[in-house]
Amino acid sequence: MTTVLPPQTTEKPLQDSVGRREPGRFRTTPSRLRLLSIVSVGAIVVLLIVSAGALSSRRSAANSVRDDSGAQLADVQALYHVLADLDATASRQLLAAGQPTAKVRQRYLDDRDEAGRLVARIAERAQSSPKARRALQVIATQLPLYSQKVEAGVVNSRFGFPLGAEETRQASALMRTDILPATVELYKFAADDLHDDYERGTSASQMVWIVVIGLATLAVLAVTQIYAARRTNRVLNVGLLVASVIVVVLLVWTLVRFNNEQSALVTAQRDGSDTVQVLSSARILALQSQANANLRLAERGTGDVYRAAYVDLVKKLCGGRECRGGTLGYAHQLAARTGTEAQITGIQDDATNFQSVVEQVVSEDENAEYARAVALAVGEQAAAAQALDTSIAAETAEAQVRFDAAADDARGGFAVLAIALTLGLLLAAVLVLVGLQPRIAEYR
Amino acid sequence: MTARRTAVFTGLTLAALLTAAGCVSTSRAASDVAVNAVDTATATTTTVAPTGSTTTSTTLPNPCQKSDPARSYQPSALPPPGVPPSRTWADEIRTRKLIVGVDENTYFFSFKDPLTGTITGFEADLARAIARVIFPGVEDIDTKIKFVTVTTNEKFGVVQDGTVDMTIDVATIGCTRWGFVDFSTPYYEAHQALMVRDDAQIEGQGDLGGKRVCVTTPSSSETFVSGNIPDAKIVRANTRTECLTRLQENTVDAVVLPSSIQAGLLVQDPDMRLVGTLHGSPEAPAENLYGIAVNKANRDLTRFVNALLEQWRRDGTLERLQSENKLPTALRQAPPDARYLD
Numbered sequence: 001m002t003t004v005l006p007p008q009t010t011e012k013p014l015q016d017s018v019g020r021r022e023p024g025r026f027r028t029t030p031s032r033l034r035l036l037s038i039v040s041v042g043a044i045v046v047l048l049i050v051s052a053g054a055l056s057s058r059r060s061a062a063n064s065v066r067d068d069s070g071a072q073l074a075d076v077q078a079l080y081h082v083l084a085d086l087d088a089t090a091s092r093q094l095l096a097a098g099q100p101t102a103k104v105r106q107r108y109l110d111d112r113d114e115a116g117r118l119v120a121r122i123a124e125r126a127q128s129s130p131k132a133r134r135a136l137q138v139i140a141t142q143l144p145l146y147s148q149k150v151e152a153g154v155v156n157s158r159f160g161f162p163l164g165a166e167e168t169r170q171a172s173a174l175m176r177t178d179i180l181p182a183t184v185e186l187y188k189f190a191a192d193d194l195h196d197d198y199e200r201g202t203s204a205s206q207m208v209w210i211v212v213i214g215l216a217t218l219a220v221l222a223v224t225q226i227y228a229a230r231r232t233n234r235v236l237n238v239g240l241l242v243a244s245v246i247v248v249v250l251l252v253w254t255l256v257r258f259n260n261e262q263s264a265l266v267t268a269q270r271d272g273s274d275t276v277q278v279l280s281s282a283r284i285l286a287l288q289s290q291a292n293a294n295l296r297l298a299e300r301g302t303g304d305v306y307r308a309a310y311v312d313l314v315k316k317l318c319g320g321r322e323c324r325g326g327t328l329g330y331a332h333q334l335a336a337r338t339g340t341e342a343q344i345t346g347i348q349d350d351a352t353n354f355q356s357v358v359e360q361v362v363s364e365d366e367n368a369e370y371a372r373a374v375a376l377a378v379g380e381q382a383a384a385a386q387a388l389d390t391s392i393a394a395e396t397a398e399a400q401v402r403f404d405a406a407a408d409d410a411r412g413g414f415a416v417l418a419i420a421l422t423l424g425l426l427l428a429a430v431l432v433l434v435g436l437q438p439r440i441a442e443y444r
Numbered sequence: 445m446t447a448r449r450t451a452v453f454t455g456l457t458l459a460a461l462l463t464a465a466g467c468v469s470t471s472r473a474a475s476d477v478a479v480n481a482v483d484t485a486t487a488t489t490t491t492v493a494p495t496g497s498t499t500t501s502t503t504l505p506n507p508c509q510k511s512d513p514a515r516s517y518q519p520s521a522l523p524p525p526g527v528p529p530s531r532t533w534a535d536e537i538r539t540r541k542l543i544v545g546v547d548e549n550t551y552f553f554s555f556k557d558p559l560t561g562t563i564t565g566f567e568a569d570l571a572r573a574i575a576r577v578i579f580p581g582v583e584d585i586d587t588k589i590k591f592v593t594v595t596t597n598e599k600f601g602v603v604q605d606g607t608v609d610m611t612i613d614v615a616t617i618g619c620t621r622w623g624f625v626d627f628s629t630p631y632y633e634a635h636q637a638l639m640v641r642d643d644a645q646i647e648g649q650g651d652l653g654g655k656r657v658c659v660t661t662p663s664s665s666e667t668f669v670s671g672n673i674p675d676a677k678i679v680r681a682n683t684r685t686e687c688l689t690r691l692q693e694n695t696v697d698a699v700v701l702p703s704s705i706q707a708g709l710l711v712q713d714p715d716m717r718l719v720g721t722l723h724g725s726p727e728a729p730a731e732n733l734y735g736i737a738v739n740k741a742n743r744d745l746t747r748f749v750n751a752l753l754e755q756w757r758r759d760g761t762l763e764r765l766q767s768e769n770k771l772p773t774a775l776r777q778a779p780p781d782a783r784y785l786d
Contacts, residue, residue: 080482097561157558161712162549164558166685184483191475198470266470274474281478299593316481327481334474368541368590374561 029231030443036224037436040240041429043217044247048425050213051254054206055418061201062261062411065268069197070407072125073190073273074400077280079118079139080183084287086111087175088385090150091294094168096378099158112147119143122186132189138182146174172295191277198269201410202262207255214251218244224436232439239435243428250424257417264410271338272403278334279347279396282327283389285317286351290385293358297365297377307362314355321355323348338402343395350388357381504740507785508622514733515785516629517743519751526580533745534578537609541590542578544571545602545611545737548593549685551708552771553614556593563591566769567612570631570736573761574610574752595682596660600624603737609745614704616664616732626742627735628749629782631762634702634732636668636722639709641691646698648720652676655697658687664732665700671728673700688713702732707775733780754782 064070089108093100100108119140126132149171157164221244228237289310296306319325324332328351332344357380364373509515523529528538546563548556554567572585579588592608599615602608603625614634617627640646646655653675659665661680669678679696681687687699688709699709700722710716724730738746756762762779 097557098559156712159712160557160559162551162555162558163685163688163709163712165556166549166683166689170686170689184479187482188479191472191479195470195472195475198472202470204469262469269470269474274478277475277478278481281481284482327477330474330477368543370590371586 028443030440033224033228033231033436033440036220036227037432037440040217040220040224040243040432043213043220044243044425044429044432047210047213047217047247047251048422051210051250051421051425052418054203054210054258055254055414055421058201058203058206058258058261059411059414059418061197062265062407062414064197065194065201065265066404066407066411068125069190069193070268070273070403072122073187073194074276075118075122075125076183076186076190077277079115079122080180080187080284081280081287082111082115082118083175083179083183084284084291086115086146086150087172087180088287088291088294090153090168090172090175091291091298092378092382093153094165094172094298095294095374097374100154108150115143126186126189129189132186135182135185135189139179139186142174142178142182146171146179149174172291194273198265201265207258210251210254210258214247217247218251221247221432224432228436228439232442237435237439239431239433241435243431243435246424246428246431250421253417254421257413261410261414264406268403268406268410272399272406275331275334275338275399276396276403278327278331279392279399282317282331282347283392283396285313285327286354286385286388286392289313289317289354289358290381293361293381294377297361297373310358314358318348318351318355321352323351323355338399340395340398343391343398347388347391347395350384350391354381354384354388357384506619506623508619509785510619512783513619513622514617514627514630514735514780515783516627516735516750517747518784518786519754520744520747522577522748522751522755528578528580529748531744531748533609533742534748537578541588542571542575543590543592543608544575545592545594545599545608545613546571547596547599547613547684549683550614550705551711552769552775553704553708554612555708562586563593564769566632566765566771567614569765569769570762571610571612573756573765574749577752596663596684597682600737603739606739609738609742610749611737613737614702614732614734615737616702617735618664618667621737624740625737626740626746627737628746629753629784630733630735630780631753631756632704632734633777633780634704634734636665636700636724636730636732637703637706638719638722639691639699639701639706639716640697640719641694642715642717644697646719649673649722652698656695658690658696658699659701660684660687663701665702668722668724668728668730669700672722672724672730684709685712688716691716704732704734704775707772711772750782750784753779757782 086108089104089111093104119136123133123136123140126136149167153164153167153171155164156167221240225237225240225244228240229235292306292310292313296304296310299306315326317323317326317328319329323329328344328348332341332348335341335344357376361373361377361381364370364376507515507517528534546554546568548554548563550565550567552565554563554565556562557564568591571591572589575585575589576582579585582588592602594602594608594611594613596613599611599613600621603611611625614632615621615627617630621627638646638649638652646652649672652673655676656679657669657673657676658679658681659669660683666678666680669676676698679690681690684701684705687696687701690696691699692713699706701709703718706718710718722730736749738749753762757779763776766776
């Protein structure tokens with residue numbers, strides 16, 4: 001270290017002389033004007049880069065909310081629903097005697113086909129996510145096995161063999177222990193992705209940077225304008241003025257567009273996807289409640305675990321018998337945003353009705369009226385569950401429409417702005433040069 | 445000057461816009477509520493597993509004689525035909541229904557007929573026959589009987605805790621089990637049997653070393669395999685039909701269960717075959733004598749059941765119930781003799 005020090009001290013005077021010479025280069029008016037023109041153009045280019053970057057990020061976020069992450073979440077929710085519906089149908093089949101009716105059979109086939117379609121669509125979008133791929137792999141490999149067990153269950157039951165019920169039970173267990181948990185994972189990833197997009201599309205820091213850089217650019221243009229006016233005895237430099245106007249217009253346009261996009265995304269979430277998500281969960285909870293209520297009865301008397309699961313699920317769905325809390329209670333709070341409380345109240349009433357029928361079934365069973373309990377379960381209880389499912393589905397569809405409309409608003413108008421921003425700021429840079437060049441030339 | 449004014453104006457506009465932008469923002473609160481609701485929902489339903497215990501200790505005596513576990517209490521006197529038994533337990537049952545623990549998967553013995561939903565089989569009809577004596581003159585006896593379906597793991601626990609009045613579920617009488625429940629005299633005799641896939645290279649108990657063998661748990665078959673074929677890999681199943689699906693799916697190589705159960709499984713999949721004769725030891729015998737399990741606190745009910753079985757051995761009712769339930773010829777038998785403790 002000590003041997004290195006002496007050469008450093010000998011170099012110091014050299015550096016000083018260079019440092020002193022530097023400011024001298026911009027002492028004359030033309031060199032100062034040249035410097036200001038370079039700084040102005042530089043500021044405009046930086047503004048262009050920053051705002052184009054922010055625009056492309058927000059544009060892709062807004063597009064993704066509509067076409068990618070939002071659509072993915074909707075598909076994952078649909079998949080979860082279809083799988084829970086398959087499970088509820090299987091549990092009902094375990095309970096009911098005889099062959100599945102053509103209607104039940106068709107519902108099973110429809111659900112199965114729809115699950116296949118949804119898995120393919122979800123997989124296509126999830127290609128870049130290894131975690132989602134793993135979950136999808138579980139679903140894609142276990143679903144055919146599930147299907148095979150259900151089919152075998154139907155065939156064996158047709159022969160009057162108890163093996164059929166065992167296969168149905170195993171199919172149901174496969175659904176509950178492997179397939180549905182993997183779907184919950186997918187649901188979490190999709191919800192995370194949508195929220196990342198919401199955050200990317202509503203980033204306040206982008207707006208702050210654009211404002212700061214935009215104001216700095218305008219300040220530089222103003223300083224240049226003032227300096228040019230003083231030194232050249234002209235009131236206004238037209239090139240600079242037009243460039244400033246263009247920057248102001250584009251800045252305001254960009255911020256207005258960003259602000260509209262941001263509030264549209266907020267609307268998409270508050271009035272749309274929040275309700276869609278909460279109601280989708282409610283729908284899944286309702287189906288799983290139904291499945292557990294059926295399994296409790298099918299397992300005759302030793303179904304305490306299913307009863308406990310049912311009680312737990314219904315609590316999550318409703319909070320209590322009046323169904324003013326839980327997931328549906330929360331959905332009711334959310335409905336205040338869109339003035340749709342009445343519709344949610346209707347759903348809550350359906351859920352209360354479903355619960356009362358389930359309790360009737362339980363009390364019939366506890367009074368050892370098993371046949372009556374089963375008849376009630378496959379009749380009135382199934383109808384109440386269906387009514388609940390239908391009313392939740394209808395309101396979810398309404399919220400989905402609100403989401404789609406707001407998400408469409410969020411991404412509109414970016415294309416024109418992108419072109420205007422690029423061309424306009426380039427034009428402004430050219431105008432700065434064109435406006436100042438004659439003034440600089442006057443000093444030659 | 446104009447430029448400065450413009451700058452000030454622009455600055456104010458932008459500041460106003462920024463303030464407006466700051467007012468609205470997205471939040472993931474609702475999304476988290478939605479995801480958590482179904483996440484825990486799945487967690488709850490996946491933890492579902494049948495519970496049941498046969499290990500609760502009891503202070504009641506174990507009268508079992510190691511040399512002959514099938515000895516039961518002396519029969520009591522039966523009421524005249526058409527008259528219900530005048531006993532406290534009978535009065536209690538008559539206020540409700542007779543509650544019987546049964547299996548729902550064992551073809552021929554006790555299974556839920558998938559076409560009618562009714563619990564069907566030799567043992568189910570045995571339960572109905574008992575109910576007919578407690579409720580004489582009832583037209584449709586199914587209105588006076590409640591079947592509780594139990595897994596192998598649960599069948600003695602429900603007797604002990606009073607969930608059921610009795611369990612009739614191919615329950616092999618054994619001294620350990622006498623510690624938890626009382627047994628009636630035997631109504632059927634079976635023996636451990638070995639089932640393999642038709643193309644398997646297994647011809648008897650000697651070929652099972654290192655093979656995966658399915659048994660239900662806890663069961664006489666589990667005791668038999670661990671006691672007599674120690675080098676087999678035991679795979680434990682909750683239900684008897686689960687063993688068959690495992691054999692079909694090649695997750696086990698063989699199934700060891702009593703002959704009574706195997707015959708029913710074989711009917712459901714003719715691609716399987718029964719091989720060899722299994723040999724047991726005094727600690728883990730190959731023979732199964734089936735008794736009806738009754739709560740130890742209700743010895744009088746055991747005596748009553750024994751009296752009925754005594755009568756049905758003599759008048760051919762047990763054989764009739766076997767033929768009515770279309771048991772294969774190999775499974776039909778004259779019931780084993782009754783021997784008593786006192």
